[in-house]
Amino acid sequence: MSVEEILKTHRRPPVAELAVLVRCIDECSTCEASCTVCADACLAEDDVRDLVRCIRLCLDCADACDDTLRILSRQTDPDLSTQRTALEACLAACRACAEECERHAHHHEHCRLSAEECRRCERACEDLLAVFPAAGQ
Amino acid sequence: MSVEEILKTHRRPPVAELAVLVRCIDECSTCEASCTVCADACLAEDDVRDLVRCIRLCLDCADACDDTLRILSRQTDPDLSTQRTALEACLAACRACAEECERHAHHHEHCRLSAEECRRCERACEDLLAVFPAAGQ
Amino acid sequence: MSVEEILKTHRRPPVAELAVLVRCIDECSTCEASCTVCADACLAEDDVRDLVRCIRLCLDCADACDDTLRILSRQTDPDLSTQRTALEACLAACRACAEECERHAHHHEHCRLSAEECRRCERACEDLLAVFPAAGQ
Amino acid sequence: MSVEEILKTHRRPPVAELAVLVRCIDECSTCEASCTVCADACLAEDDVRDLVRCIRLCLDCADACDDTLRILSRQTDPDLSTQRTALEACLAACRACAEECERHAHHHEHCRLSAEECRRCERACEDLLAVFPAAGQ
Numbered sequence: 001m002s003v004e005e006i007l008k009t010h011r012r013p014p015v016a017e018l019a020v021l022v023r024c025i026d027e028c029s030t031c032e033a034s035c036t037v038c039a040d041a042c043l044a045e046d047d048v049r050d051l052v053r054c055i056r057l058c059l060d061c062a063d064a065c066d067d068t069l070r071i072l073s074r075q076t077d078p079d080l081s082t083q084r085t086a087l088e089a090c091l092a093a094c095r096a097c098a099e100e101c102e103r104h105a106h107h108h109e110h111c112r113l114s115a116e117e118c119r120r121c122e123r124a125c126e127d128l129l130a131v132f133p134a135a136g137q
Numbered sequence: 138m139s140v141e142e143i144l145k146t147h148r149r150p151p152v153a154e155l156a157v158l159v160r161c162i163d164e165c166s167t168c169e170a171s172c173t174v175c176a177d178a179c180l181a182e183d184d185v186r187d188l189v190r191c192i193r194l195c196l197d198c199a200d201a202c203d204d205t206l207r208i209l210s211r212q213t214d215p216d217l218s219t220q221r222t223a224l225e226a227c228l229a230a231c232r233a234c235a236e237e238c239e240r241h242a243h244h245h246e247h248c249r250l251s252a253e254e255c256r257r258c259e260r261a262c263e264d265l266l267a268v269f270p271a272a273g274q
Numbered sequence: 275m276s277v278e279e280i281l282k283t284h285r286r287p288p289v290a291e292l293a294v295l296v297r298c299i300d301e302c303s304t305c306e307a308s309c310t311v312c313a314d315a316c317l318a319e320d321d322v323r324d325l326v327r328c329i330r331l332c333l334d335c336a337d338a339c340d341d342t343l344r345i346l347s348r349q350t351d352p353d354l355s356t357q358r359t360a361l362e363a364c365l366a367a368c369r370a371c372a373e374e375c376e377r378h379a380h381h382h383e384h385c386r387l388s389a390e391e392c393r394r395c396e397r398a399c400e401d402l403l404a405v406f407p408a409a410g411q
Numbered sequence: 412m413s414v415e416e417i418l419k420t421h422r423r424p425p426v427a428e429l430a431v432l433v434r435c436i437d438e439c440s441t442c443e444a445s446c447t448v449c450a451d452a453c454l455a456e457d458d459v460r461d462l463v464r465c466i467r468l469c470l471d472c473a474d475a476c477d478d479t480l481r482i483l484s485r486q487t488d489p490d491l492s493t494q495r496t497a498l499e500a501c502l503a504a505c506r507a508c509a510e511e512c513e514r515h516a517h518h519h520e521h522c523r524l525s526a527e528e529c530r531r532c533e534r535a536c537e538d539l540l541a542v543f544p545a546a547g548q
Contacts, residue, residue, distance in 0.1 A: 001254045003170050009246040010178040029166050033140050033210055039470075040211040041147045043463045052454045053351035059450075059470070060345050060356050066203060067341035067363075071334050073170055074177040077327035079370035082334050086367070089341075089359035096353035109146040117138045176333075180326045189317045190488035196313075196333070197482050197493050204478035204500075208471050214464035216507035219471050219500070226478075226496035233490035275528045277444050283520040284452040303440050307414050307484055314485040315421045340477060347444055348451040383420040391412045 003029075003073070012075040015083060017131050021072065024124040028069035028090065031121035035062040035097060038114035045108065054104055054111060057097040061118060064093035068125075084132055091125035094118045140166075140210070149212045152220060154268050158209060161261040165206035165227065168258035172199040172234060175251035182245065191241055191248060194234040198255060201230035205262075221269055228262035231255045277303075277347070286349045289357060291405050295346060298398040302343035302364065305395035309336040309371060312388035319382065328378055328385060331371040335392060338367035342399075358406055365399035368392045414440075414484070423486045426494060428542050432483065435535040439480035439501065442532035446473040446508060449525035456519060465515055465522060468508040472529060475504035479536075495543055502536035505529045 004022040007014060014021050039058035042051040068090040071083055101115035141159040144151060151158050176195035179188040205227035208220055238252035278296040281288060288295050313332035316325040342364035345357055375389035415433040418425060425432050450469035453462040479501035482494055512526035 001167060001171060001250055001257075003167075003174065006171050006174045006178075006247055006250045006254075009250065010174065011181045025170060029170055030138060030140075033162060033166055033206060034138060034143050036207050036210040037140065037143045037147065040213050040467065041143075043466060044148045044213040048460055048463065052459065055454060056348055056350050056451065057353060057356070060348065060353070060360075062207070063341045063344045064356070064360065067337045069170060070173050070199070070337045071367075073173040074330055074334065076177050076181040076330050079331060079334070079366075081366045082331070082338070082363070082370045085359070085363035085365075086334075086338065089356070089363040092353075092355045092359040093345075096356045110143055113138055113143045113146065117143075120138075177330065180329060185323055185326065189322065192317060193314065193485055193487050194490060194493070197485065197490070197497075200478045200481045201493070201497065204474045207474045208504075211467055211471065213467050216468060216471070216503075218503045219468070219475070219507045222496070222500035222503040223471075223475065226493070226500040229490075229492045229496040230482075233493045275441060275445060275524060275531075277441075277448065280445050280448045280452075280521055280524045280528075283524065284448065285455045299444060303444055304412060304414075307436060307440055307480060308412060308417050310481050310484040311414065311417045311421065314487050315417075318422045318487040336481070343444060344447050344473070347447040350451050350455040384417055387412060387417045387420065391417075394412075 007075070010075050014075055015078050016128060016133065020128050020131050024128040025069050025072050027121040027124040028065040028072070031094065031117050032062045032065040032069070034114050034117040035065065038101065038110045041110040042108070051104060054100045057100050058114065061093045061097035064090045065121065080133055084129070087125050087129050087132070091122055091129070094122040094125065098122060144212070147212050151212055152215050153265060153270065157265050157268050161265040162206050162209050164258040164261040165202040165209070168231065168254050169199045169202040169206070171251050171254040172202065175238065175247045178247040179245070188241060191237045194237050195251065198230045198234035201227045202258065217270055221266070224262050224266050224269070228259055228266070231259040231262065235259060281349070284349050288349055289352050290402060290407065294402050294405050298402040299343050299346050301395040301398040302339040302346070305368065305391050306336045306339040306343070308388050308391040309333070309339065312375065312384045315384040316382070325378060328374050331374045332388065335367045335371035338364045339395065354407055358403070361399050361403055361406070365396055365403070368396040368399065372396060418486070421486050425486055426489050427539060427544065431539050431542050435539040436480050436483050438532040438535040439476040439483070442505065442528050443473045443476040443480070445525050445528040446476070449512065449521045452521040453519070462515060465511045468511045469525065472504045472508035475501045476532065491544055495540070498536050498540050498543070502533055502540070505533040505536065509533060
C-alpha cells in the first residue's frame, strides 16, 4: 500500500500539492530507516572512531525524519508554522548528515547509500517548502 | 533506495533471513505512516465519536511500528530477547488495530486500507518470529 | 536520576550553558508526556468534535518534543544548524498547541494543564535559543 | 507539572493502579533520556570500540521506553494485549541494556548512571505488570 493511496481517502484537502507532499513523506520514511541502518553499520566498522560524527548525525536525521513524516501525514486542522518549521528542521538534519556521510562514501558503501538518501530527502523537503502555503494563510 | 540495499552493505550478518527481516522492516515503516494517516483521517470524520477506539489503537500501532523498525534495523551485537519482545509487541498492536479498523472498513475507506496494512504488518511480524533465532543462541 | 547528573559525566562540553540546556531537555520530556495524555483525554470527552484541532496539535507537539529532546541530549560533534532548527520547530509546535489548549482550558482541566506545560516548554526553547551558539561557530 | 497531575483529570479510570502506572511512565521518560545521553557519551570515549554493544542497546532501550511511555499514557479504550506486550518489550530492553552498561560502570560514570536508571525502569515495568489486568478482562 502507498501513503498516497490512503491520503487520497482523507476528507480534508492535503496541506500542499499531493504528489509533492507524498514524496516528502515517503523520503522521510526511507531516510529514517537508512540513517538508522547507517548509524548501526558504522558501529560495526573497525574505524568506528572516525565515524563518530557520522553516527551522531545519522541518529539526529532519523529522529528529525520520523517527527516530520508524522506531522506531515496529518491533514486535519494543521498549523502551518508547526509544519513549516518541522520541514526546515528535517532539511537541515538531512543536509548535515549527507555532508558527513559523503566524507566516508568512498570507504563505506552504507555511508554512500545513506548520503544519497539524505540528499533525496533534502530535495523532497525543499520541493515541499517551495509549494507550501505561507503561515498567514 | 531500499532498506535491503543498505542492509546488504552491513559487515555483520542479518539477525535473521534477510528477505524476511527486510519485509518486516518495510511493513513496519508503511504501517507507521498508514496508521498515522488513519488516526488523523478519523479525526476529520463527522462520526469521530464512534472512531475513538480506532484513533487510539492507530496511535499505539504507529508507535509500536516505529520502535520495532528501529530495533530490527540494527544488526550490531543484538540482544535477541529485546528484538523478539519488540516483534511480539508490534504483532499485538497491529492485530488489535486491524480488528478495530475492520469494524469501520465499510464506512471509511481509510479504515479499510489501514486494516489491510496492519494485517500485512502482523503477518510480516509472524513470519519473522517464525525464523527468529531462540534467545539462548 | 536527573538528566543534569548524567550530562555532567559527558567528556564533551555541553552545546550550550548546562542549566539552560537541561531545563529545555526536561521540559521537552514532560511536554511530550503531557501532550500525549491531553490528546488521549480529549478523545474521551463528549465534545470530542470540538477538540479535534487540540488533539491534532497535541500529537504534533509530542512528536516535536521527542525529536528535540533526543537531538539536544547529544553533545558529541553536534551540527548547530540541526540543533537550532529542531529547537525552532519545537518552539513553534509548543506555541501552536498552547494557543489551542488555552481555548479549551476553562472546560477541560487537562487542556489547562497541557497549555501551561506547552508554555513552559516554549519558554525553555526560547531561553536556549537565546544562548545558543551561532551556526557558523 | 507531573504526569500524575494530568492523568488524574482524565475522564476514564487509569488502566492500572495510578501510582504504579505513573511511576512506570516517569521511569520510561527518564530512561529514554538517560540512554540517549549514555549512547552519545560512549561515542565520545577513546575506547568507543569496546562500547559498541552498550551504544546499540542504549539506542534500543531509548526507543522501547518512548514507545511504552506513549502507549501507557493513553487511558481511552485500551487494548490490554498491546499494553502488556509493550511493557514486556520495555522490560526486556531495560534489562539487556542494564546488564551491558553494568559491565562498563567502573570505567564510565555515564554507564553506571544509565545502568541504575535502566534497573529502576525495569522494576517499574515489573511492578506494573504485576498489577496489570489480564488480557481477557
